[in-house]
Amino acid sequence: MAPRKSASVSGRKPAAKTAARTATKEFTGKNTPDFGKDEELHAYREMLLIRRFEEKAGQLYGMGFIGGFCHLYIGQEAVVVGMQMAQKEGDQVITAYRDHGHMLACGMSARGVMAELTGRRGGYSRGKGGSMHMFSKEKHFYGGHGIVGAQVSLGTGLAFANRYRNNDSVSVAYFGDGAANQGQVYESFNMAALWKLPIVYIVENNRYAMGTSTARATAQSNYSLRGSGFGIPGIQVDGMDVRAVRAAADEALEHCRSGKGPIILEMLTYRYRGHSMSDPAKYRSKDEVQKMRSEHDPIEQVRQRLLEQGWASEDDLKAIDKDIRDIVSDSADFAQNDPEPDASELYTDILL
Amino acid sequence: MPIDILMPALSPTMEEGTLSKWLKNEGDKVASGDVIAEIETDKATMEVEAVDEGVIGKLLVAAGTENVKVNTKIAVLLQDGESADSIGSSAPAAEAPKADAPKVEEQEKPTSASAPVPAQPKVETAADPDIPEGTEMVMTTVREALRDAMAEEMRRDEDVFVMGEEVAEYQGAYKITQGLLQEFGARRVVDTPITEHGFAGVGVGAAMAGLKPIVEFMTFNFAMQAIDQIINSAAKTLYMSGGQMGAPIVFRGPNGAAARVGAQHSQDYASWYSQIPGLKVVMPYTAADAKGLLKAAIRDPNPVVFLENEILYGQSFEVPKMDDFVLPIGKARIHKTGKDVTIVSFGIGMTYAVKAVAELEKEGIDVELIDLRTIRPMDLPTVIESVKKTGRLVTVEEGYPQNSVGTEIATRVMQQAFDYLDAPVLTIAGKDVPMPYAANLEKLALPNVGEVVQAVKTVCYK
Numbered sequence: 137m138a139p140r141k142s143a144s145v146s147g148r149k150p151a152a153k154t155a156a157r158t159a160t161k162e163f164t165g166k167n168t169p170d171f172g173k174d175e176e177l178h179a180y181r182e183m184l185l186i187r188r189f190e191e192k193a194g195q196l197y198g199m200g201f202i203g204g205f206c207h208l209y210i211g212q213e214a215v216v217v218g219m220q221m222a223q224k225e226g227d228q229v230i231t232a233y234r235d236h237g238h239m240l241a242c243g244m245s246a247r248g249v250m251a252e253l254t255g256r257r258g259g260y261s262r263g264k265g266g267s268m269h270m271f272s273k274e275k276h277f278y279g280g281h282g283i284v285g286a287q288v289s290l291g292t293g294l295a296f297a298n299r300y301r302n303n304d305s306v307s308v309a310y311f312g313d314g315a316a317n318q319g320q321v322y323e324s325f326n327m328a329a330l331w332k333l334p335i336v337y338i339v340e341n342n343r344y345a346m347g348t349s350t351a352r353a354t355a356q357s358n359y360s361l362r363g364s365g366f367g368i369p370g371i372q373v374d375g376m377d378v379r380a381v382r383a384a385a386d387e388a389l390e391h392c393r394s395g396k397g398p399i400i401l402e403m404l405t406y407r408y409r410g411h412s413m414s415d416p417a418k419y420r421s422k423d424e425v426q427k428m429r430s431e432h433d434p435i436e437q438v439r440q441r442l443l444e445q446g447w448a449s450e451d452d453l454k455a456i457d458k459d460i461r462d463i464v465s466d467s468a469d470f471a472q473n474d475p476e477p478d479a480s481e482l483y484t485d486i487l488l
Numbered sequence: 489m490p491i492d493i494l495m496p497a498l499s500p501t502m503e504e505g506t507l508s509k510w511l512k513n514e515g516d517k518v519a520s521g522d523v524i525a526e527i528e529t530d531k532a533t534m535e536v537e538a539v540d541e542g543v544i545g546k547l548l549v550a551a552g553t554e555n556v557k558v559n560t561k562i563a564v565l566l567q568d569g570e571s572a573d574s575i576g577s578s579a580p581a582a583e584a585p586k587a588d589a590p591k592v593e594e595q596e597k598p599t600s601a602s603a604p605v606p607a608q609p610k611v612e613t614a615a616d617p618d619i620p621e622g623t624e625m626v627m628t629t630v631r632e633a634l635r636d637a638m639a640e641e642m643r644r645d646e647d648v649f650v651m652g653e654e655v656a657e658y659q660g661a662y663k664i665t666q667g668l669l670q671e672f673g674a675r676r677v678v679d680t681p682i683t684e685h686g687f688a689g690v691g692v693g694a695a696m697a698g699l700k701p702i703v704e705f706m707t708f709n710f711a712m713q714a715i716d717q718i719i720n721s722a723a724k725t726l727y728m729s730g731g732q733m734g735a736p737i738v739f740r741g742p743n744g745a746a747a748r749v750g751a752q753h754s755q756d757y758a759s760w761y762s763q764i765p766g767l768k769v770v771m772p773y774t775a776a777d778a779k780g781l782l783k784a785a786i787r788d789p790n791p792v793v794f795l796e797n798e799i800l801y802g803q804s805f806e807v808p809k810m811d812d813f814v815l816p817i818g819k820a821r822i823h824k825t826g827k828d829v830t831i832v833s834f835g836i837g838m839t840y841a842v843k844a845v846a847e848l849e850k851e852g853i854d855v856e857l858i859d860l861r862t863i864r865p866m867d868l869p870t871v872i873e874s875v876k877k878t879g880r881l882v883t884v885e886e887g888y889p890q891n892s893v894g895t896e897i898a899t900r901v902m903q904q905a906f907d908y909l910d911a912p913v914l915t916i917a918g919k920d921v922p923m924p925y926a927a928n929l930e931k932l933a934l935p936n937v938g939e940v941v942q943a944v945k946t947v948c949y950k
Contacts, residue, residue: 228697262730269728278696279729283720289686290721293693300649300675300699323686330681485731486765488789 169383173447179221179378180438180448181456183213186237187435188464189246190409193236193253197413201472202253206267209237211408214434215340216241218381219308222389226303230278230291231310233268234340234407238310242275246467256474263477264485285318287311288337292324295335295398306392307335314345316359322366325398329366332397336388337363339402340375346411347419360402368398375403376432406432490570491540493563495549495556498527498534500747501799505529506554507562514572516544518565525562530631530802531663540565545572614822616776618815625806633775633807634664634740634796637782638702640812642672645700648786651678651687652704652741661706662742662801688714688739692721695735695791702786705741708757708795722791723766738785740794743771744836744886745923747799748930754923756887758835759896761793762863768817769863771795773838775805777861780815788817795863797836820867822874826856829944830874832897833884834860837935840916841884844940853948863893871897872905879910880947884940889917911947916940 171179190208197206209216212234220241223229231238239249244260252259252270260270270280278294281287291309298305315321316339328335339359343350350357360370371388374380381403388399406428410417417425442448448456495505509526512518518538525536545566549556556562566572615621628636642648649672654661656669656679669677680687684705691703705711711718718739726734745754761769768790772778778796785792807813823838824845833841838859845855856874860867875881881901883894894915901913919933 230693260730261728261732264730265728269724271725271729271732273732278693278733279725281721283716286689286716286721289689289717290693290696292686293690293695294697295693296690297694297697297699300694320685320689323681323683324689326681326683327686327690485727485729487768488726488734 169379171379171382171441173445175221175382176438176442176445176447177456179214179217179382180435180442180453181460182217182220182241183378183435183438184457184460185246185463186210186213186217186240188460189240189250189467190236192464192468193250194409194413196250196254196468196471202267203255204266204268205233206253206413207234207411208409208413209234209407211428211434212340212342212375212403212405213237214378214381215338215375215403215405216310218378219336219338219385221378221382222385223308224305224389226276226305227389228276228278228291228294228298228305228307229310230287230294230307231280232284232287232312232315233280233282234312235268235270235280239270239272239275239277239280242272242277244270244272244275244277246463247470248272250467250471251474254471254474255476256471257477257481258470258474262481262485264481285311285315285320288315288318288321289324291337292328292333292335295328295333296331298334299331304393305334306389307333308338309335310338310340312345313339313341313343313350313357313359314348314353316362317345317354321362325363325366325368328398329363329368332395334392334395335398336385336392337368337398337400339400340405341402342405342407344407344411344419347415347417349419358402360400363398363400368400370400370402372402372404375405376428376434377437378434490545490567491542491565492561493524493538493565495558495560495562496527496536497558498529499531500749501802502529502531502558504555504557507549507551507556508533510547510551512544514544514547518542518544527556530629531661538565542567545570612824614824616815616821618780618819619776619808619813620810623808623810626809627804628775628779628807629802629804630772630775630778630796631662631664631666631801633779633805634782634801635666635668637779638665638786639668639671641783641786642668642676645786647698648700648702649676649678650702650704651680651691653680653682653706655679655704660704662798664796664801665704684710684713685717688717689721691737691739692717692725692735692791695722695737696725696733698736700736700738700786702738702740705739707746707753707798708741708743709753709755711739711741711757718761718791718793719764719767723764726790727766734789735791736789738782738788738792738794740782740785741796742798742801743795744797745918745930745934746797748925748927749923750925751922756795756835756885756918757793758795758863758885758887759891759893761795762866762893762896764864766791767864768792769795770817770861771835771863772861773800773833773835773859775803776807776813777815777821777859779807780813781817781861783812783814784817787814792817795835800836800839815861818862818865818867820870821859821861822870823857823859824855826854826878828854828856828878829880829882829948830856830858830871830878831882831884831940831944832858832860832871832894834863834893835885837885840935840937840940843937844884844944847937847941848944851950853944853950855944860893866896868897868900868904871901875901875905876908879908880944881909881913882916882940882943882947883913884916884935886918886934889915889920892917911949914943914947916943 295307744756898913
C-alpha cells in the first residue's frame with residue numbers, strides 16, 4: 137500500500153497539538169497516497185454514478201415524482217466511495233437521511249433506490265420507506281435513518297453484534313456535523329470505547345447542519361477530537377480527495393479489526409446543494425459554493441489525474457459518462473413506471 | 489429508658505424482611521455506627537447500624553427469622569446504669585413470627601399509607617387453559633419467575649443476552665437478573681453505563697444485526713430518555729424496510745408507581761406504548777404469566793415492551809412446573825368467571841380488581857374478572873364475549889385517565905357490543921395528577937378497592 141502521509145491516528149496526542157497539526161491540512165489535496173489506474177477508474181465511475189443519480193433525483197423531485205424530504209449527496213461523493221473501497225464483505229454501513237450515495241456505494245441497485253424515492257413497489261422498501269428509510273440486508277446496509285444521531289447508537293449496536301459473535305466485521309457509522317452535537321453520540325462513544333467495539337465513526341463535516349454553520353453550532357469544530365475524552369483516536373481527512381479517504385479508511389478499519397476499539401474519521405467535505413430540496417441555502421454565499429466546486433470537486437480531481445496520467449482519454453471518459461447516464465436513466469424510467477404498492481401493503485410488515 | 493431497636497425499612501417497597509444474622513450478642517457494647525445485624529430483603533442483604541450507644545440488653549428476634557415486619561422491635565439497647573431486668577414488659581415482639589413458623593400468607597395489608605397495595609388474591613382463580621390440567625404448581629415470586637424465564641431462554645438460544653444498568657455484578661437493581669452473570673458470563677450479561685438512550689440504541693442495532701437482546705431499564709420512567717429508539721428505531725424498521733429487517737428485542741423493567749417515589753418515578757406507560765404499531769406490549773400480573781409471557785417475548789421476532797411492577801416482584805403465585813412454559817402473547821386470561829359484571833384489568837391494576845371481586849362476592853355480585861395480560865395486540869374478543877354475557881363493564885388500571893387503556897376498551901366495546909351493554913362502561917384509573925410524595929396524597933392519587941367496588945355497583949345499578 138502507498139504511504140499514508142495525509143492521515144495519522146491522533147487520539148493519544150494532546151488535543152491542542154493535534155488540532156493545530158490537522159487544521160493546516162484542510163483541503164490541501166497534497167501528500168495523499170496515489171491510486172493506481174484501476175483504483176482511479178473505479179473511484180471515478182462510482183462517484184460519477186452518485187453525482188448523476190442525485191442530479192436525476194433532483195429533477196424527478198422537481199417534476200413531482202419524488203415527495204417529502206429529499207437530501208442530495210452531491211459534493212460529498214468521495215467520502216462513501218473512498219470508505220467503500222477499503223471495506224470488506226460483511227462490514228456494515230449505517231447512516232442518516234442523506235443516504236442515496238451510501239446505498240449506491242454499497243452496491244444497491246440504482247433502480248431499487250430510485251423506485252423507493254418515487255414510492256413504488258420495486259423500491260428497496262417496497263415504497264414504504266422513502267428517501268430517508270431504506271435498507272438492504274444483502275448489502276449490509278442498515279439504513280437510512282430519519283432521526284438525527286439515532287444511527288450512531290444503532291451502528292454501535294451493529295459493532296456490539298460483531299464483538300458478540302467474535303467475527304471480523306467492522307461497523308461503519310456515518311453522521312453529520314449537526315448530529316455530532318446529539319447526546320446519544322457521546323453515550324455511544326463511551327460504550328464503544330469501554331467495550332472496544334469495532335466501529336468507525338465517520339463525521340461528514342459538510343460545514344452546515346441544515347442552515348447553521350459549524351462555527352455557530354459548536355464549541356469544538358474539530359470533530360476528530362470529539363472522542364478524545366473517551367480515548368477514541370480521530371483523524372481529520374480531506375473528504376474531497378477520494379485517495380485521502382481511502383488511506384484513512386484503511387488505517388481506521390485496520391485499527392478496528394486489530395481489536396483496538398472505535399476510531400473517528402472527520403471527513404472535511406461540502407454539499408453543493410441545499411440541505412434538502414426545499415432549502416434555498418441563503419446561509420452561505422454563491423462564491424463559497426463556486427469555489428468548492430471549481431477548486432475541490434472530488435470527481436474533477438480524479439478526472440484530471442486520469443487524463444494527466446494518460447490512463448484515460450476524453451473519449452474513454454465520455455464512454456464512462458454515457459454508461460453511467462444509461463444506468464441512471466434506466467433507473468428513472470423504472471421508478472416512474474413501476475406501479476405504486478398494492479393497497480394491501482398498508483397492513484404488511486408491521487409485525488412478523 | 490432502654491431504647492427499642494426496630495426492624496428498619498430498607499427500600500421504598502419493603503414491608504418485611506429476614507433477620508438473617510446478629511453481629512452483636514446480648515451484653516455487648518455498641519457505639520453509634522457499629523453494625524449490629526444483617527437483614528435480607530427481597531432485593532438485597534443489608535447491614536443495620538446502631539444509631540445510639542449502649543449495651544445490647546436483649547435480642548428479641550432470633551437470627552434466621554423470616555417475615556419480620558418493618559417497625560417490629562428486634563432488640564433493646566440499655567443505657568448507662570440500666571439492667572436487662574428493666575426491659576420488662578416491652579418484650580417480646582408479638583408480631584414477629586418464629587424462624588421455623590410457616591410463611592404467613594394472605595396477610596391483610598396494614599392500613600398504613602405507605603402500603604397502598606391491596607392484599608393478595610382471595611378469590612378462587614380460574615385455571616389457565618394454556619396450562620395442562622394436573623400440572624404440578626410451585627409457589628414462585630414474580631421476581632424469580634422473570635429470572636427463570638430469562639435464564640431458560642438464554643440456555644436455549646446463544647443469541648439472547650441481557651443488558652442494562654446493574655444487571656450483572658450488582659445482580660440487578662431489583663434482583664431480577666440475580667445469578668445470570670454467574671451462569672452466563674459477562675459476554676451475555678452486560679452492565680451498561682447510565683445511558684438509557686445510548687444502550688437502547690445499541691440494543692436495537694444488535695437486534696437489527698440478528699441478536700436477541702433483553703434490554704432492562706431500571707425503571708420505565710428512565711426509558712423516556714430512550715423512547716425515540718424504542719419507537720422510531722425498534723418499532724418502525726420492519727415496516728420502513730419493506731419487511732427486510734426488524735428488531736427482535738425485549739425492553740423490560742418495572743413500570744408505574746412503586747411506593748413513595750414521587751412524580752418522576754411513578755408513571756405507567758401501558759397506554760403510551762400501546763399506541764404504537766410495530767410494538768407488542770405485555771403487562772403481566774401473576775408470576776406464571778410473567779414467566780410464560782417473558783419467554784414468549786424473548787422468542788418473538790418483534791420488539792416487545794414488557795412492563796413489570798416493583799410491588800409485584802416480591803409477590804408469590806403458583807407457576808406450573810414445566811420444562812418449557814410459554815404463553816401466547818395477545819391472549820387475555822379469565823382470572824375468575826362470573827355472570828353479573830365484567831372487570832378488565834392488567835398488571836398491578838389486578839390487585840385492586842381481585843380484592844374488589846372478593847368484597848363484591850360477599851354482597852352477592854358475581855364478577856367475571858379478565859386479566860388482559862397483553863395490551864397490544866389487545867384480546868378484545870375475550871372482553872366482548874364476556875360483555876355479551878354480563879352486559880356491564882368496569883376497567884381498572886393505575887395509569888392516567890386520559891387516553892387510558894380503559895378508555896380504549898370502553899370505546900371499542902361501545903362500537904362493537906353497544907347493543908349488549910346495560911350500563912355505560914366505567915373506567916377506574918389513577919387520578920389526573922403527577923404522583924405526589926406525601927403518603928396520604930399518593931394513596932388518593934392511585935385507584936383504590938373502594939372505587940372499583942363502587943363502580944361495579946354503579947354499573948349494576950345497586
